[in-house]
Amino acid sequence: MSQERIPFDELVSLLTQVFRRHGTSETAADVLARNCASAQRDGSDSHGVFRMPGYLSTLASGWVDGNAxxxxxxxxxxxxxxxxxxxxxxxxxxxxxxxxxxxxxxxxxxxxxxxxxxxxxxxxxxxxxxxxxxxxxxxxxxxxxxxxxxxxxxxxxxxxxxxxxxxxxxxxxxxxxxxxxAIAHGDVQIAAKEGKTLPEGYGVDADGQPTCDPEKILDGGALLxxxxxxxxxxxxxxxxxxxxxxxxxxxxxxxxxxxxxxxxxxxxxxxxxxxxxxxxxxxxxxxxxxxxxxxxxxxxxxxxGDRRYRQRAESQRLGVAITAADLAYLKGLLD
Ligand code: NDP
Ligand code: PYC
Missing domain, CATH: 3.30.1370.60 (Malate/L-lactate/L-sulpholactate dehydrogenase, NADPH binding domain)
Structure with a gap:
């Protein structure tokens, strides 16, 4: 997976435009973009750009009011x-x-x-x-x-x-x-996407049986x-x-x-x-x-907090890490 680096302010600006284009007020776009870019900058992977499809599908569904x-x-x-x-x-x-x-x-x-x-x-x-x-x-x-x-x-x-x-x-x-x-739901989704197994004791399947398979936790199972x-x-x-x-x-x-x-x-x-x-x-x-x-x-x-601050310092030095696919996805949302 090829990785790119983008200056923090540029990522905030890109995300702000995306939120604006997909139905939020200027204030909400600004706040959410900064929040999402900060998570990406600090290596909070389950709550950075990874969350954008969820934000946008939610806005499109009418479940949340982006202009509240x-x-x-x-x-x-x-x-x-x-x-x-x-x-x-x-x-x-x-x-x-x-x-x-x-x-x-x-x-x-x-x-x-x-x-x-x-x-x-x-x-x-x-x-x-x-x-x-x-x-x-x-x-x-x-x-x-x-x-x-x-x-x-x-x-x-x-x-x-x-x-x-x-x-x-x-x-x-x-x-x-x-x-x-035991683990954030977002990290279960990431583990499933990457084909990884989870440690024992994190979740159960749809029958309530212990499982280390993130797909089974997501497919009718639950976390502990x-x-x-x-x-x-x-x-x-x-x-x-x-x-x-x-x-x-x-x-x-x-x-x-x-x-x-x-x-x-x-x-x-x-x-x-x-x-x-x-x-x-x-x-x-x-x-x-x-x-x-x-x-x-x-x-x-x-x-x-140490890991996050270390990641933040690196992002400030080199730019925020983002996969080429995620960056292309965000830019594509503005077409
Ligand atoms: P982690 O288990 O990855 O980390 C939890 C905390 O423990 C962090 O502060 C982390 O610091 C610290 N930590 C991790 N490893 C060590 C260690 N070896 N020694 C000392 N401290 C350590 O996070 P979670 O999976 O529990 O949560 C991930 C994210 O998901 C959070 O940001 C949370 O807010 C978010 N979330 C959001 C929800 C929502 O409803 N909005 C619901 C559930 C989760 P560091 O950050 O430096 O790694
Ligand atoms: O990762 O568990 C999670 C989560 C729930 C809502 C937002 N993040």
């Missing part, structure tokens, strides 16, 4: 809600960002509850910018029913990622971003939580926080069967942002660094 105007609600001193209007979650986050930050600075903590929204992306871009402003951020999003709760017989939970970002003195923020199932009942409990929490608390759908509640081509889960997202300078942790970023150094000291030399 998010409505920001000032609910309480520490509570911002955003009705995404059946649009994407990221433009809704942008619409509420200023009010959220104002409340975080005033109260030391605030949350943003996004509902009626579609999230089809990596979660780290939602939290990393807050840590770059010295804040601690946690994001939770639920997706579509494809994960069997621990001890259960049928899929109910989504792949339900949790992402956390903390400022770190002298370094990029410390960020983790992980699905609460990571860490058994522990990951299952975290996934349950994500359903409650991202859906029940925001007013969004649980992963099992929406029916997209009337919209062939729809791929984006219609759910909710919760963000909690804290200003650590308001408490005893006024040297929080130093403390993060102390903890990281202690982890390194006992042998954990690879921190979450």
């Amino acid at each position: 105007q998010p409505v920001v609600e000032d609910c309480a001193p520490g509570f911002v809600a955003v009705d995404a209007g059946n649009g994407f979650a990221q433009p809704a986050l942008e619409a509420g960002r200023e009010l959220l930050l104002e409340k975080v600075r005033q109260n030391g903590i605030a949350l943003m509850a996004i509902r009626n929204s579609h999230h089809f992306a990596a979660l780290w871009p939602d939290v990393e910018p807050f840590a770059r402003q010295g804040l601690v951020a946690l994001a939770l999003v639920n997706s579509m029913a494809c994960v069997v709760p621990a001890g259960g017989r049928k899929p109910l939970f989504g792949t339900n990622p949790i992402s956390f970002a903390a400022p770190r003195t002298g370094h990029d923020p410390l960020v983790f971003d992980l699905a609460t199932c 939580p990571f860490g058994g009942y522990k990951g299952s409990a975290l996934s349950m929490m994500v359903e409650l926080m991202a859906a029940a608390l925001t007013g969004g759908n649980f992963s099992f509640e929406f029916d997209w069967s009337g919209h062939p081509g729809a791929k984006t889960p219609w759910t909710g997202e919760l963000l909690i942002v804290i200003d650590p300078a308001r408490g005893a942790g006024s040297n929080f970023a130093d403390r993060t660094e102390t903890l990281v150094q202690a982890m390194v000291g006992v042998g954990q030399t690879r921190q979450p």
